[in-house]
Amino acid sequence: MKILGKITILLCGSLLLFFTSDFPDFGDANSPASLHLSPYFIEHTLEDTAVPNVVTSVLADYRGYDTMFETTVILTAGLACFLLLRIPKRAVKNRYYLHEPTGVTLRFEGDKYPQESDVFKRIDSSWVPYDIIINFTCRLLIHFIQIFALYVVAHGHHSPGGGFQGGVVLGASVILFAISGNLRAAIKRFGEKTAALFSATGVFIYAGTAALCMVLGENFIDYAALAPILGSDRIMARSHGIFIVEIGVAVAVMAVMIWIYYNLSSAGKQDEGL
Amino acid sequence: MIFFDRASNLLSDLPAIVVTVPLLAALIASGAGWINRKAPFIIAIASLFVSFISSILLLLQVTSTGVVIEYRMAGWAAPIGIVYIIDHLTALVLVLISxxxxxxxxxxxxxxDDQFRNKEGAFYSLYVLFTAGLIGMTTTGDAFNLYVLLEIASLSGYALIGLGSNRAPLAxxxxxxxxxxxxxxxxLGVGYLYIATGSLNMADIASIIPKMMNSSMILFAFIICLTGLLVKLAIFPVHGWLPGAYSESATVAASLVxxxxxKVTIYIMIRLCLSVFTPQYTFQHLETTDVMVWLSVITIVFGAISALSQKDYKKMLSYIIIAEVGYMVGGFFLGNKMGISGAILHIVNDAAMTLALFMVAGIFLWKTGEDSRESLKGMFGKMPFTMAGFTLAGLSVVGVPPTCGFFSKWYLILGGISAGQYGFVAALIFSSLVNAVLFFRIFEIAHFEPFKEQHPHNDHCDEQHQAKSHNEIIKEAPLDMLIPFIAVSLLLVLLGLYSGAIVNNIIHFVIPKGII
Known part of the structure; x- marks a missing residue:
């Protein structure tokens, strides 16, 4: 069976290699891909959508319908992780507490636990003592990471960036917080319900904006319909529309990343974890 | 006046409504599940209803005017933006899915509600997303957009069937x-197509391909696209995922997926061969008929023989599905009018039959808590209506007139004969005989063997906890399960009686002119 698998892989690989011989040269200006549609996008982006970044306009306007569903794919992944992994709260067998004044670690069995307070601090069973340097550095960095993320979202129009990248950076900042401290602290600040609602809301901002264009009498996702609401002309409205959906994408990507991290890192219990 | 404007506007937006209403509903349902546990169901059912009505309207519009409907997403015309194309075939499959x-x-x-307690929001949301993904795949006129929607349908499908018996996650x-x-x-195939043609729009690619019939890039694109779809179809050497995935999962999910x-993947295959690679390329230039028909003959025979050796009802159904996939792939690649008509008609019929058979599996499981054939002893006496519907569904799979299964097989056999593919005809008849053996065996058990009072525990089955206690007398299924099931089984007869109308009014418009 293993040999059969290897033969299949070899066959596929050699087929792939064989058929690349017909490819146009790298960067060939006369290849069909650079002659057929690309010139239109390059030449008309600015006059059609008032967005200087061709990638952004193709992604969120010409092919904005694809991107809406790509965002939905991310939400689907979050929902799938939740549906398959999440285990409703059940009593954890043993809990470990740190008695701060004496520095003693106590193990509690059964269902009587001390109140979380300055004296008793809950720690994970596989607890590694918090490193003050890591903790402090992360706390210092997180703000800047988040500000940079907002910059990436907002500057998708002009430079590389946009909702997906900005959302990932935003999500990473919360995950960094969870890793440098513990999962419960992160969940306390950015709860599971918040993550779930944000991820649905993010995609809803995108799909809702698109549907609003339809309600206003244009085609689905035709941002030009938003012109009266945004108070701009129809071309500028496309640019603004792209920005609105980029924000939706960022919110969705951030929340889904955090949600998936919570479920994966704690095997669905969302109690003890990384 | 404004009202009429709105109404006509709404009508022209139908191609977008049919997919975006479920999408929006899925988003709302996943959020609403955290606030109210009853809301997701209502939202899901309302959106699916809207989708169903709009697909019926689209079918009526297409059949009455005969004009292909085009809808431009974001207002951009065909090769630049993404368009939705609704022709006869699309509208038919849309009605089917919704x-x-x-x-x-x-x-x-x-x-x-029983099995996914506290996760209703996520479940209903994925359920509706799955439907939206399939609807989108069906309507889209863009090869890459199809991939994106395929991702949605697949991902949500994996999640839906991931919960079930202990072996469900592995399957x-x-x-x-x-x-x-x-x-x-x-x-990858779409990538090759883009390199070769510079376009992603299906109609645009189809207009370019005749100029480059001999390009090896197009050839490889065809091979690899088709291989990818055949994997998703579970055709013979790559069928391994299907039986486990469908039989181990929760029945509610299996009876959707x-x-x-x-069936939708078969539709995609047909769409790809006819509307992207053009029938001249598929049938005349490449002469795919022989290879593909023999592949499907092997699939049919393999599916039928494997189904014979199964004790578990849902596993048996899964192998029957593999055999039916062989019918449709083979029928399409016969490349003549009868064969293609039969394959398309069988998409509709097989979806209805499979739905009925999985619904009945759900009812049995709800009642007995078991999956094996033996648990059906004496069921005819206990659940006459359910068993009547089950008999209809079984007869339809076997292919007894006037149920719908007969008519599509009839077309397929005629197509096979006129194409001279007698192996395919023999495989069809063989598999029908095997199906007859399979179903009459079940009918016999359910009809003549005495009802087993004590149902032994079955630890492998997670759904078992729903089963009523042993001593409670088994009666007819609850009405909310029974009525939809009876409706579907009557539909099997109706589809059979009106199959001529479906073929003449819808399917004949799908078949391209060059094909006799």
Missing amino acids: SVSLINLIASKRRI TLNYLFLGTIGATFYL APLTT
């Missing part, structure tokens, strides 16, 4: 690996 999804949701509410993992390979192959996934 009705199967709606009926199954009504019939399985009780079991979903789903298998499905996920092979499904991902299939989807990736398709994507099993009737639709393979």
Whole structure:
């Protein structure tokens, strides 16, 4: 069976290699891909959508319908992780507490636990003592990471960036917080319900904006319909529309990343974890 | 006046409504599940209903005017933006998807609430997303957009069937690996097409391909797209994921995924061969008929023989599905009018039959808590209506007139004869005989063997906890499960009686002119 698998892989690989011989040269200006549609996008982006970044306009306007569903794919992944992994709260067998004044670690069995307070601090069973340097550095960095993320979202129009990248950076900042401290602290600040609602809301901002264009009498996702609401002309409205959906994408990507991290890192219990 | 403007506007927006209403509903349902546990069901069913009505309207519009409907997403015209194209075939498959999804949701509410407690929001949301993905795949006129929607339908499908018996996660993992390979192959093919033609729009690609029939890039794109779809179809050497994935999963999910996934993938295959690669390329230039028909003959025979050796009801159904996939792939690649008509008609019929058979599996499981054939002893006496519907569904799979299964097989056999593919005809008849053996064996057990009072425990089955206690007398299924099921089984007869109308009014318009 293993040999059969290897033969299949070899066959596929050699087929792939064989058929690349017909490819146009790298960067060939006369290849069909650079002659057929690309010139239109390059030449008309600015006059059609008032967005200087061709990638952004193709992604969120010409092919904005694809991107809406790509965002939905991310939400689907979050929902799938939740549906398959999440285990409703059940009593954890043993809990470990740190008695701060004496520095003693106590193990509690059964269902009587001390109140979380300055004296008793809950720690994970596989607890590694918090490193003050890591903790402090992360706390210092997180703000800047988040500000940079907002910059990436907002500057998708002009430079590389946009909702997906900005959302990932935003999500990473919360995950960094969870890793440098513990999962419960992160969940306390950015709860599971918040993550779930944000991820649905993010995609809803995108799909809702698109549907609003339809309600206003244009085609689905035709941002030009938003012109009266945004108070701009129809071309500028496309640019603004792209920005609105980029924000939706960022919110969705951030929340889904955090949600998936919570479920994966704690095997669905969302109690003890990384 | 404004009202009429709105109404006509709404009518022209139908192609967008049919897919975006479920999408928006899925988003709202996943959020609403955290606030109210009853809301997701209502939202899901309302959106599927809207989708169902709009697909019926689209079908009426297409059949009455005969004009292909085009809808421009974001207002951009064809090769630049993404367009939705609705022709006769699309509209037919749309009605199929939305009705199967709606009926199954009504019939399985009780079991979903039982099995997915506290996760209703996520479940209903994925359920509707799955439907939206399939609807989008069907309507889209853009090869890459199809991949994106394929991703949605596949991902939500994996999640839906991932919960069930103890072995469900492993079976789903298998499905996920092979499904991902299939989807990736398709994507690779679209990449090759883009390199060769510079376009992603299906009609645009189809207009370019005749000029470059001999390009090896197009050839490889065709091979790899088709291979990807065949993996997703579970054709013979790559069928391994299907039986496990459909039989181990929760029945509510299986009865949605099993009737639709393979059937919609067949539709995609047909669409790809006819509307992207053009029939001249598929049938005349490449002469795919022999290879593909023999592949499907092997699949049919393999599916039939494997189904014979199964004790578990749902596993048996899964192998029957594999055989039916062989019917449709083979029928399409016969490349003549009868064969293609039969394959398309069988998409509709097989979806309805599979739905009925999985719904009945759900009812049995709800009642007895077991999956094996033996648990059906004496059921005819206890559940006369359910068993009557089951008999209809079984007869339809066997292919007894006037049920719908007979008519599509009739077309397929005629197509096989006129194409001179007698192996295919023999495989069809063989598999029908095997189906007869399979179903009459079940009818016999259910009719003549005395009812077994004590149902032994079955630890492998997670759904078992729903079963009523042993001593409680088994009666007819609850009405909310029974009525949709009876409706579907009557539909099998109706589809059979009106199959001539479907073929003449819808399917004949699909078949391109060059094909006799």
